[in-house]
Amino acid sequence: MNTPKGNDYYALLARHDAMRLRRQLLAPGGPPGPADSAGPAQATPYCDETDRRLILGHLDLVTPFEELITPLYEVMFRRHPYLRSMFPESMAFQRAHLAKMFQYLTDNLERPEDVVATFTRLGRDHRKLGVRRAHYATFEDALREALRLRAGRRWSVELERAWLRMLRSAVDAMVAGADAALTEPPYWHATVVRHDLRRPDLAVLRVRTHEPYPYRAGQYGALESPLLPHAWRQYSMACAPRADGIVEFHVRRTGPDGVSEALVDRTRAGDTLRLGPATGTMTLGDELSRDLLLVAGGSGLAPVKALLDELTSRRVGGPRVQLLLAARDRGDLYDGEWLADFERRRPWLTVLPVLGDAPPPGGRSPLTDTLVRHGAWADRLAYVSGPAGMVEATVRALRELGVPAARIHHDPLGSSPVSSVSAASW
Numbered sequence: 069m070n071t072p073k074g075n076d077y078y079a080l081l082a083r084h085d086a087m088r089l090r091r092q093l094l095a096p097g098g099p100p101g102p103a104d105s106a107g108p109a110q111a112t113p114y115c116d117e118t119d120r121r122l123i124l125g126h127l128d129l130v131t132p133f134e135e136l137i138t139p140l141y142e143v144m145f146r147r148h149p150y151l152r153s154m155f156p157e158s159m160a161f162q163r164a165h166l167a168k169m170f171q172y173l174t175d176n177l178e179r180p181e182d183v184v185a186t187f188t189r190l191g192r193d194h195r196k197l198g199v200r201r202a203h204y205a206t207f208e209d210a211l212r213e214a215l216r217l218r219a220g221r222r223w224s225v226e227l228e229r230a231w232l233r234m235l236r237s238a239v240d241a242m243v244a245g246a247d248a249a250l251t252e253p254p255y256w257h258a259t260v261v262r263h264d265l266r267r268p269d270l271a272v273l274r275v276r277t278h279e280p281y282p283y284r285a286g287q288y289g290a291l292e293s294p295l296l297p298h299a300w301r302q303y304s305m306a307c308a309p310r311a312d313g314i315v316e317f318h319v320r321r322t323g324p325d326g327v328s329e330a331l332v333d334r335t336r337a338g339d340t341l342r343l344g345p346a347t348g349t350m351t352l353g354d355e356l357s358r359d360l361l362l363v364a365g366g367s368g369l370a371p372v373k374a375l376l377d378e379l380t381s382r383r384v385g386g387p388r389v390q391l392l393l394a395a396r397d398r399g400d401l402y403d404g405e406w407l408a409d410f411e412r413r414r415p416w417l418t419v420l421p422v423l424g425d426a427p428p429p430g431g432r433s434p435l436t437d438t439l440v441r442h443g444a445w446a447d448r449l450a451y452v453s454g455p456a457g458m459v460e461a462t463v464r465a466l467r468e469l470g471v472p473a474a475r476i477h478h479d480p481l482g483s484s485p486v487s488s489v490s491a492a493s494w
C-alpha cells in the first residue's frame with residue numbers, strides 16, 4: 069500500500085483536516101454552521117424516540133460503561149498508536165470520565181437541547197487537547213468495535229445505528245462548539261507568580277496569563293501542569309478579572325499523583341502552566357436587586373471569593389450578602405485572615421463560619437442545620453460551591469426553605485457527571 073505509515077499518516081490526516089477547515093474559513097460566508105459540518109457527523113439525523121427506546125431497552129448489554137471504555141481505548145490505540153500521545157500517562161481518570169459521559173448521554177436522551185448545549189461547550193473546551201474532526205471518526209470506529217465486543221451476540225444492526233446516531237448528535241455539537249470558538253486560543257499559557265502553601269494539602273496559586281484570559285467571576289477553567297502532560301483538572305478562578313492578568317486558584321490535594329498533587333507539592337513561582345477556556349454559570353446577573361446568600365465549603369470558597377471581588381467593584385447601594393463558610397476546623401479556614409479583613413471593611417457582608425467534618429451518609433450536617441436555624445432565605449439569590457455532597461445537601465435544604473431552583477446557582481465542579489463531561493473526557 070502506498071499510504072504513509074503510523075504517526076505520519078495520522079499527522080497527515082490532522083493536517084488535511086486543518087487545511088480543509090482553513091479553506092472553509094477563508095471561503096466567502098465564513099465557517100460552516102453545524103448543519104454543514106463535515107466529517108463523521110455529516111448530515112446526521114438526531115437520535116429519535118425509536119432510538120431512545122432501543123438504546124435504553126438494551127443498556128444492560130453495554131453497561132457498566134467502565135467495561136465498555138477499556139476495550140474502546142484499547143481498540144483506538146491499537147489502530148492508531150499516534151493517538152496515545154494525546155492522552156495522559158495514566159488513563160484512570162480519563163476512563164472514569166468517559167464512562168460518566170456515556171451515562172450523561174443515556175440519562176439525558178429526553179433532553180436533546182441540554183445535551184447539545186453541554187457538548188457544544190465540550191467541543192470548545194476540547195480544542196485545548198488538539199482534538200480535530202478526523203479524530204471523531206477514529207473514536208466512532210473504536211466505539212463501534214467496543215460495543216460489538218461488549219454486547220456479544222445480542223447486538224444488532226439497529227441498535228448499533230441508534231448508538232451511532234446518539235454519538236453523532238453529540239459530535240455534531242462538539243464540532244460546532246469548536247468551530248464557533250476558532251477566534252479564541254485553545255488554551256492560555258500562564259506563569260506562576262506566587263505559590264502559598266496554606267495547609268499541608270492546600271495551595272493558593274497566583275498565575276499571570278501571557279495573553280488576556282476572558283472569564284467572569286464565578287467561572288472555572290482547567291489547568292494542566294507540565295509535570296503531567298495532557299491531564300487537565302478544573303479549578304475556579306478565585307478573583308474577578310484583573311487588569312494585570314493575574315488569576316488566583318485554590319488547589320486542595322485530594323490524592324497521590326494527580327494534577328492537584330503536582331500543583332500543591334511540586335509547583336513553584338516561575339513555573340508555566342496551561343489554562344483552558346473559562347466556563348460555568350455561577351456568575352452574577354447584570355441586575356443585583358436581591359440580597360445574596362453565598363454558601364461555600366472548603367476550597368469551594370474560590371468562586372465565592374471571586375463573586376465577593378466583583379460585588380466590591382459593582383457596589384452602588386448593592387445587596388446585603390451573607391456568606392456561610394463550611395470548613396473542617398478553624399485551621400482549615402485557609403483564607404480566614406483575608407476574609408476577616410475583607411468583612412471588616414464591607415458593612416454589607418456577614419461571614420458565618422460553620423466548622424465540622426462532612427457528615428456520614430444520611431447523617432445531620434452542621435451546615436444544613438445552620439442554614440435552617442438562620443434561615444429566612446426564601447427571597448435571596450443563592451450561590452453554592454464546595455464538595456458535591458455539600459452542594460447537593462445545601463440545594464435540597466434551600467429548596468425546602470422556599471428558595472426556587474431558578475434562584476440557586478451552583479456548578480457541578482467535582483464529581484458530578486456534567487462536570488466530567490466538561491472535563492477532558494475523550
Ligand SMILES: NC(=O)C1=CN([C@@H]2O[C@H](COP(=O)(O)OP(=O)(O)OC[C@H]3O[C@@H](n4cnc5c(N)ncnc54)[C@H](O)[C@@H]3O)[C@@H](O)[C@H]2O)C=CC1
Binds near residue numbers: 436
Ligand atoms: N478548588 C476549587 O476551585 C473549587 C473546588 N470545588 C470543590 O470543592 C470541594 C472542596 O473540597 P475540600 O476543600 O476538600 O472540602 P472539604 O471536604 O474539606 O469540605 C469542606 C466542608 O464542607 C462541609 N461538607 C462536606 N461534605 C458535606 C456534605 N455532604 N454535607 C454537608 N456539608 C458537607 C463540611 O463542613 C466540610 O468541613 C471539592 O470537591 C472541589 O471539587 C468547588 C468549586 C471550586
